[in-house]
Amino acid sequence: MEYRYSLVPHDEVPKVGNSENQVEEGGSVPAVAGTLESSMLGAKRLLPEAPEEEEEAEGPLREQDLKGAYIQLVRGMQEWQDGCVYQGEFGLDMKLGYGEFSWPTGESYHGQFYRDHRHGLGTYMWPDGSSFTGMFYLSAREGYGTMYLKERLFQGLYKADERFGPGVETYRDGSQDVGLWFHNHLLKLCVEIPDSLSIHSYPEFSGFLTHTPATVTLADEEKMGWGLEEGQDPFFYDYKRFLLNDDLTLPPEIYIYSTDNSHLPMTSSFRKDLDARIFLNDIPPFVDDGEPWFIRNETPLMVRIQKQAYKFRNKRAHSSWNMDTILEGRRSGFARRGPKERLSKEMILKAQEGNYDWIYGILRDNLASPNVADAKGYTVLAAAAVHCHIDIVNLLLDNGADVNKRTDEGLTPLSMCFLLHYPTAAFKPNIAERTVPELQEASKPITTTQRSLSIPESPAEPVVLEELVPAPGGPEQKQSSARPNIEESCRGARERGSTSGRSSASDSGRSRGAASGTLCRNSACSNDSDFESGRAVRHFRIDLPQELLECSAQGHSLLRTPGPAPADLGIMRRMALDMVQHRRRWATITLLLHRGADPNLCRVPMQVLFFAVKAGDVDGVRLLLENRARTDIQFPRKLGALTPLHIAAALPGEEGVKITELLLHAITDVDARAADQDDVYKQGKMDLPPSSLKLNNEAGPPSIYYSKCTSIPNEGGRTALHVACEREDSHRCARDVVRLLLAHRANPSSLWSGHSPLSLSIASGNDLIVKELLSYGADPNMLLTKGLGSALCVACDITYESQRSLESRLALIDRLINYGADILNPVRLSQGDKTAVGTAVDYGYFRFFQDRKIAHCPFHMLMPAERETFLARKKLLEYMGLQLRQAVFAKECQWDPKVLHLSKRGDPSEVSSRPLVRSHGGQEAVVRHSQALKAVSFS
Numbered sequence: 001m002e003y004r005y006s007l008v009p010h011d012e013v014p015k016v017g018n019s020e021n022q023v024e025e026g027g028s029v030p031a032v033a034g035t036l037e038s039s040m041l042g043a044k045r046l047l048p049e050a051p052e053e054e055e056e057a058e059g060p061l062r063e064q065d066l067k068g069a070y071i072q073l074v075r076g077m078q079e080w081q082d083g084c085v086y087q088g089e090f091g092l093d094m095k096l097g098y099g100e101f102s103w104p105t106g107e108s109y110h111g112q113f114y115r116d117h118r119h120g121l122g123t124y125m126w127p128d129g130s131s132f133t134g135m136f137y138l139s140a141r142e143g144y145g146t147m148y149l150k151e152r153l154f155q156g157l158y159k160a161d162e163r164f165g166p167g168v169e170t171y172r173d174g175s176q177d178v179g180l181w182f183h184n185h186l187l188k189l190c191v192e193i194p195d196s197l198s199i200h201s202y203p204e205f206s207g208f209l210t211h212t213p214a215t216v217t218l219a220d221e222e223k224m225g226w227g228l229e230e231g232q233d234p235f236f237y238d239y240k241r242f243l244l245n246d247d248l249t250l251p252p253e254i255y256i257y258s259t260d261n262s263h264l265p266m267t268s269s270f271r272k273d274l275d276a277r278i279f280l281n282d283i284p285p286f287v288d289d290g291e292p293w294f295i296r297n298e299t300p301l302m303v304r305i306q307k308q309a310y311k312f313r314n315k316r317a318h319s320s321w322n323m324d325t326i327l328e329g330r331r332s333g334f335a336r337r338g339p340k341e342r343l344s345k346e347m348i349l350k351a352q353e354g355n356y357d358w359i360y361g362i363l364r365d366n367l368a369s370p371n372v373a374d375a376k377g378y379t380v381l382a383a384a385a386v387h388c389h390i391d392i393v394n395l396l397l398d399n400g401a402d403v404n405k406r407t408d409e410g411l412t413p414l415s416m417c418f419l420l421h422y423p424t425a426a427f428k429p430n431i432a433e434r435t436v437p438e439l440q441e442a443s444k445p446i447t448t449t450q451r452s453l454s455i456p457e458s459p460a461e462p463v464v465l466e467e468l469v470p471a472p473g474g475p476e477q478k479q480s481s482a483r484p485n486i487e488e489s490c491r492g493a494r495e496r497g498s499t500s501g502r503s504s505a506s507d508s509g510r511s512r513g514a515a516s517g518t519l520c521r522n523s524a525c526s527n528d529s530d531f532e533s534g535r536a537v538r539h540f541r542i543d544l545p546q547e548l549l550e551c552s553a554q555g556h557s558l559l560r561t562p563g564p565a566p567a568d569l570g571i572m573r574r575m576a577l578d579m580v581q582h583r584r585r586w587a588t589i590t591l592l593l594h595r596g597a598d599p600n601l602c603r604v605p606m607q608v609l610f611f612a613v614k615a616g617d618v619d620g621v622r623l624l625l626e627n628r629a630r631t632d633i634q635f636p637r638k639l640g641a642l643t644p645l646h647i648a649a650a651l652p653g654e655e656g657v658k659i660t661e662l663l664l665h666a667i668t669d670v671d672a673r674a675a676d677q678d679d680v681y682k683q684g685k686m687d688l689p690p691s692s693l694k695l696n697n698e699a700g701p702p703s704i705y706y707s708k709c710t711s712i713p714n715e716g717g718r719t720a721l722h723v724a725c726e727r728e729d730s731h732r733c734a735r736d737v738v739r740l741l742l743a744h745r746a747n748p749s750s751l752w753s754g755h756s757p758l759s760l761s762i763a764s765g766n767d768l769i770v771k772e773l774l775s776y777g778a779d780p781n782m783l784l785t786k787g788l789g790s791a792l793c794v795a796c797d798i799t800y801e802s803q804r805s806l807e808s809r810l811a812l813i814d815r816l817i818n819y820g821a822d823i824l825n826p827v828r829l830s831q832g833d834k835t836a837v838g839t840a841v842d843y844g845y846f847r848f849f850q851d852r853k854i855a856h857c858p859f860h861m862l863m864p865a866e867r868e869t870f871l872a873r874k875k876l877l878e879y880m881g882l883q884l885r886q887a888v889f890a891k892e893c894q895w896d897p898k899v900l901h902l903s904k905r906g907d908p909s910e911v912s913s914r915p916l917v918r919s920h921g922g923q924e925a926v927v928r929h930s931q932a933l934k935a936v937s938f939s
Contacts, residue, residue, distance in 0.1 A: 073097045088113065111136065114277050134158070135312075137278060138261055144317035155321050156181060157309060165305045166326035169338060177338035178331055180305060185369035186344050188302075188377065190331035193348050196378040197386055197416050199409050204424050205605035210636040211410065216293035216310045218286045246270070285311040296327070297377050299405045329375035329408075344372040351383040356391050363399045370401040377407030385413040386420065388584040390591055403597045414592045415602035421585045422611040422620075430614075430650035432642055432674075432723045590623065599629040607633045613644045616655035618662070625666050632668045641675035641717070649724040649737050657736045660720075664744045671747050673717035681726070681753040681763070682799070692856065693849040695834040713782060715751040722752045725760040725769055728803075735768035748778040754786030759794040765803025767812065780821035789827040791816055792840035796876055798847050806872045810879055823880070823887050841880045848873055 073089040073096060088099015095101075095113040102108040111122015118124075118136040125131040134145015140161040147154040156167020163181035170176050180188035199205060246267040258264070275285060283289050293310050295303055309327060312318060322333055337345075347368050350358045359380075362368050373379040381401045384392040393413075397403060406412050411419075429435045593599070602608040609629045612620030625631075634641045645667055648659040664670065718726075721741045727734040738757075742748065748757050758778045761769035774780065780791045788794060795812050804812065817823065827843045829836045836842070849855045854862065854870050862870060 071096065112277075114274070119274065119277060134317075135278065135315075138274065143278070143312050144315050144321070144323075155317070157312065157323070159308050165309045166323040168321065168326075168334065169340070170335070171338055174335050175338040176335040177340040178326060178334045179341065179344075180302075180326065182301070182305070182369065182371075186340055186372055187305075187369060188297075188329075188373050188375070189341060189344055190326060190329050190334075190375050191337075191341075191345060192329075192376055193345070193352075193374040193378050193383070195352075196374065196376065197382070197411070197419075198376070199411060199419075199605055202419070202605070207639055208605035208636065210638065211603070213294040213296070213298075216295055216306050217288065218307060218311060279314075282314045289314075297406060297408050298410060299377075299402070301402070301405075302377075331375075340368070344368050345374070347372060348374060348378065348380050348383050351380045351389065351392055351396075352387050354384075354387065354389040354392065356389070356395065359392055360395060363395065370396045370399045371405060373405070373407070376409070377405075379405050379407075379413070381405070382407070382411070382413045382416055385588050385592060386416050388581065388588050390584070390588055393588065393591060394595075397595050403592060403595055404601050406601070410604035412597065412602050414589065414597040414599065415604060415608055417585055417589045417592065418602065418608040418611045419605070421582070421589060422615045422617070427614040428616045428651055428653075428655075430647055430652070431727055432646045432650035432718075433640070436729075593623065593627045597627075599624050599627055600633075606635065607644075609633065609644050610635075610647070613647050613651070613659055613663075616651050616653065616659065618655055618658045621659050621662050625662060631663055631666050632672070634672075637675045641673075643672045643674075643720070645670070645672065645720040646674060646718065646723050649720040649741065650727060652729050653733060657733055657740070660737050660740050664740055667744070670741060670744050671719045671721075671750065673719060675717055677715070677717040677752065679753055681755055681760070689850060689852060690831055691846050691849045692852055693846050695829060695831055695836040713749060713751045713756070713785065714747070715754075715785060718752045719746065719750055721746045721748065721757045722750070722755070722760060725757040725766070725773075726764055727766070728764045731766045731768050734766055735772055738769050738772050742772065742776045748773055748776065749782060751785060754784050754788045755794075756782050756784060756791070758782070758791050759784055759788065762791060762794045762812065763797075763800040763803070765800070767804075767808065770812065770815065774815065774819040780816045780819055781825055783825075787828075787830060789843045790821070790825060790840060792821050792823060792880075793827055793843040796840065796844035796847070796880060798851060798873065801869075801872070806875060809876060813880065813883065817883060823884050824891070839884060841877070841884045844877050844880055848877065 071091040073091045075088065076090050078086045078095075083104030084102070086095060086099055086101045088095065088101075089097030091097065094116045096115065097113060098111070099113050100108065100110040101118075106127030107125065109118055109122055109124045111118065112120025114120065118139040120136060121134070122136050123131055123133045124136075124141075129148075129150065131148045132141060132145055133148075134141065135143025135158075137143065141158040142160065143158060144156070145158055152169055152171050154163070154167060154169045156163060156169075157165030159165070162183050164183075165180060167181045168176050168178050177186060178190050179186045199209065246269040249265055249267050254264075279285060293306070293313075295306055297303070297306070306327070309318070309323065318324070325331070325333060343362065347359060347362055363370060370380060373382075379401070381393065381396045381403065382405075384396060403414075404412055427435075429437065599608050607630075609621065609624050609631070610633075612624055631644055634643050645660065645663050648656055648663055650656070651659060721738065724734055724737040724741060738761075750756070752760075755763065756778070758770065758773045758780060761767075761773060782790065784790060784793070788797075792813065794800065795809060795816060801809065823840050825839065826837045827839055829838060829842065829846050838846075854866055854873070857866075859867065859870065
């Protein structure tokens, strides 16, 4: 039966050749087909005609009928007035199936068509003999293909008509350019650059490397995310139905009059239909098969390249062309390096050297990509930034380098600069990370072989000078010694420094850490003489003030072209060079941030905000916050999930106060919790034997003697307020931090390890914080957990008695009572399976009898220090017992005024035997423990 199809205008413009063919192959752009009217008049299809009655009965198929419908294909020819000719299969008035298309320019294509597009396998040829054989997707090269050129051959992955992924370009001489391609340039090589910066060179950050790479998946691309569905969206307007329904996204039968999809949305159903034609005999790309692919590099462009390779992983060309080895960064199995590969590697090396003119020439002639990287992702920009070549950094950024491109380890150029700018020696010890050394460890000498070196805080630190003397049989060496004119040199340097450019105190502070660390590393030496090198080393220990060294180093750093220095000033020259390098690196960091570097993308080994906070660099924290650094970041959970605010609250000195204030202006949750809810506060000091006091399951005082606590404790990990209250250093600075936190509505009623912020400040011995918390309304009657009782119990606990003198402890008890602490509140005591309910006085006696030696040993057998401890505890417990009786009298006077008159006339100890007082177990326990304490013999 013969059919005649109605004439459908087709405006065929070959997109292949618009980029790669013009630049490399020299092919011309085919002539654009005529206008719609001229195409309709000049085109003709040699097709059989169909009876009109059957056409009317059937009706034209709609677009949604294409999928799953049987389409009868017929062969024919279509011509255009401008000379374009198509011969091949038709279906539904469109080019559908296999066909050949030729342009009057001499270019031609023969292969698969779908919906008037070159879609599927095919070959595109140019008049100069160049050709491309491979996969097409919507008339553009996409997938694996082979590009035949006059002088070279390229085999690799394409997307949107451009090279996009792994590929190999082979030349006539047998050399090959191997790597990941983006357009006509290599984006990633398969060779490593020597001496490139790697996070594995810093074992001290190994605990931070907890990031698990994500797997490559195409499930997200299959879904079109339009937001919440109808019924879930509270603002679901009618127009959103057009976005949720593929049939309503585009006008009906748009394929009849438009085949240009560059300006139209790609619906999910249309994409599935196109992919089904490409992967007709293969595993669908959205189905995860075999071993998962991990994302090796999280740069967005690199992620897209990896997804493109994953999409075509089941094609035969992927395995036969060794594309897996290229994706893994292995070059074995390929020929010697080609010109582009050699040039790209040399470009990274020249960036390290600082050869500006050479790189400028390469970028001017477009011979290499400014984003090229080695096998580990070490880019040209990273090489220039690490070595502080600011002019090359600007040049690369001006030519389109990605300032946020990451290595395979996750390092960006900015994170590399922070890693070098803040060595571990510059990090301040803080209680938040438990990096504050114990007292016995603080007195230990620090060896020079340690990688993390502490910054000397004393004004005068000894400096080790090396004198090189000729060894037996060795050549003569220059000697160095300290001469008396050092102060004169320093004075001159100070005068020059006062008249030269800006030299802020923050720069000096930052330089002090780096210079000190370098000084210690350079002065590291052994006691043995190095006779193999022909010299012997003798060490001289000369005490030079730190201010003197810094002054001289600053003077040398301000010299543009420093001349030769005397041999005895070698150490100060190294300090000066370190200060210069420190300033240049800070300038590089500032430049990268101003040129768009995102500090929130620097997550390896940790967010860069942590570097500045841990180092106590106020200017660094301010710069990062001004560049939108996030403050809701945390350490990994195995490191405590600390936030920058936790560490800032624990920093010693005024820097901690200033950084805390800066963070609080940008913080989102001032009560963020750390993941240390299972930790025990001062666990080593809690190892006391069980109390010798036997519990008899006392029921406790009647409820009429105390008021119930209204504060509801919220127990969990530490907050920044807990950290600040836990500090035992610099009480005034810690008080200022607490004041800032409370002013930003930090919660003083949260618990950690059984402690509230108030009880932590009592345990740490900081009375300034205690006063601050009480003035801000902290509840002294809050019930603590883990057997701590209340704030009054912590005040009389023998575990924390070393933090205060006896007078201070008595004054603390008075302050707590004045702010509403009720000494009659019940406190639960437990020991094994025995429990009892008493008061803070009972808690004090219970803890007293845990120290069995002092509690039971005769007084004359105690050491002098132990006697003082015994007397102090006795006086404290007697004072608390007096406060307890007065509280009982105050309660009873509300019921019987005679009790108050009797308490004024008699001795309080006599009143303690009244029946009303003996009626509750807590007071009986106080009387019993007081008598036991008085029964101890005194010498």
